[in-house]
Amino acid sequence: MTKGALAGVRVLDLSRILAGPWAAQMLADLGAEVIKVERPGKGDDSRQFGPPFLMDREGKVTRESTFFISANRGKKSITCDISTPDGQALIRSLAAHCDVLLENYKVGDLKRYGLDYESLKLVNSRLIYCSITGFGQTGPYSPRPGYDSIFQAMGGLMSVTGNGDDVPGGGPMKTGPSLADILCGQYAASAIIAALYHRDATQGGSGEGQYIDLALLDAMIAATSHYASQYLVSGQIPIRRGTEGNGGMPSRMFRCADRDIMIVAGNNEQYARMCNVLGHPELASDPRFSEIALRVKNRRALGEVFEPLIVEWQSDELLAALDAAGVPAGPINNLEQVFADPHVQARAMCVEVAHPLTDEAVRMVANPVKMSGTPIDSYGAPPMLGQHTDDVLRDLLSMSQSDIDILREKKVL
Structure with missing residues (x-):
């Protein structure tokens, strides 16, 4: 000791x-x-x-x-x-x-x-x-x-x-x-x-x-960190966004065929790789979503496009594919699942x-x-x-x- x-x-x-x-x-x-x-x-x-x-x-x-x-x-x-x-x-x-x-x-x-x-x-x-x-x-x-x-x-x-x-x-x-x-x-x-x-x-x-x-x-x-900074610097009062993040998009919970997962495509490269995994590389250059600022602005439309694509996947298969492509994603674990996770162990x-x-x-x-x-x-x-x-x-x-x-x-x- x-x-x-x-x-x-x-x-x-x-x-x-x-x-x-x-x-x-x-x-x-x-x-x-x-x-x-x-x-x-x-x-x-x-x-x-x-x-x-x-x-x-x-x-x-x-x-x-x-x-x-x-x-x-x-x-x-x-x-x-x-x-x-x-x-x-x-x-x-x-x-x-x-x-x-x-x-x-x-x-x-x-x-x-x-x-x-x-x-x-x-x-x-x-x-x-x-x-x-x-x-x-x-x-x-x-x-x-x-x-x-x-x-x-x-x-x-x-x-x-x-x-x-x-x-x-x-x-x-x-x-x-x-x-x-x-x-x-x-x-x-x-x-x-x-x-x-x-x-x-x-x-x-x-x-x-x-x-x-x-x-x-x-x-x-x-x-409250960057939320407070958003208000203090811009005067804009931050809003509630559920599971959505405050940076790169998409950054939110998505429903797969069997359970919910979190996906965060924090930059343009990760977003393009996510589009490839889902079999729709053309979405990377979609004029509504081609840059981070555009995806933030059009976050509602972004969700409407990707939700039906992701719900077709089994979570383990999609998580494995996203991991192989270098796109951050993870399951939404309860505490039993947390402590059973081999990485946590x-x-x-x-x-x-x-x-x-x-x-x-x-x-x-x-x-x-x-x-x-x-x-x-x-x-x-x-x-x-x-x-x-x-x-x-x-x-x-x-x-x-x-x-x-x-x-x-x-x-x-």
Whole structure:
């Protein structure tokens, strides 16, 4: 097992649900020690986000939800009631021994407990403190709570996702996965790593920590990428195009005789090769479709021409022919088909980890990052609630078992 790129970095994870835990899991995958702080008796809210839940070795339902499992592997879990003075003192002591603190409490909540950045940097000036909230620490919406679908709506993603209003079933659509949370978590992880580099760089590192303010709404707006650029540069509001792409054409879902597939002819050469595969090379020089800009302009007519040609094919035969011709195309897989795909298996995108509640390994999505010098080659199971409380307090804070027992009797742990 190789030491991870972030070996030696310790993270105190006070976050819940998805954006913060996702960022902390990324850091754990990269080798950081992540200590997850949870509420005694209940834990992270996402532990209850089910069914489905993990089944134990006796076939009984556990409290380990698949949602929680997706974002908390490789962490240590401790319980601490931060609303109590003893709990607050405990967090301050832990923060003094950590490089990073992640939290996603409502704006101002942790300041009431003396656990805000200004308070904690007094006990650890090297601390990187990352706050993730729905709307950020400033602005008129900053006090508001929110969830992923709210930010997909307000940040513009839903306005460009789904079929157009002129198509049956058209209208704004939320993406399946919680992309605002996931993307914000990725922004958080990269910002934290940059702050660590700023603090510790061999040449000119400041030695000082800093505060990171991340908003899910901001992250969602940034992730609209070229759609936002289209509006900001041209003043044109992007429309919903269903499965159609925003570049070369055709770029959309087509129905074959047996199932749907995606085809993207991203340039004129690929488009000409696609026409050849379909047995209609004359369509490459059709005056309506001979250039990318013309195909974009005449996208509706393009679909009407190619739909009846493609529906005659069996999907596997057409995909093989397009692949041989160098035209990007692929099946629309469900998740069972995704993980059965030989290429996905060759890329080791499913990993198995041992879990204390079951004899069978728990399957998880692997981290997609492939690093040559510090590969991500080891994964720990998502922790059970409070699984590591005694170990962390004893090893990191040198607390005696009797002191730990007293805190537990006082319901601090």
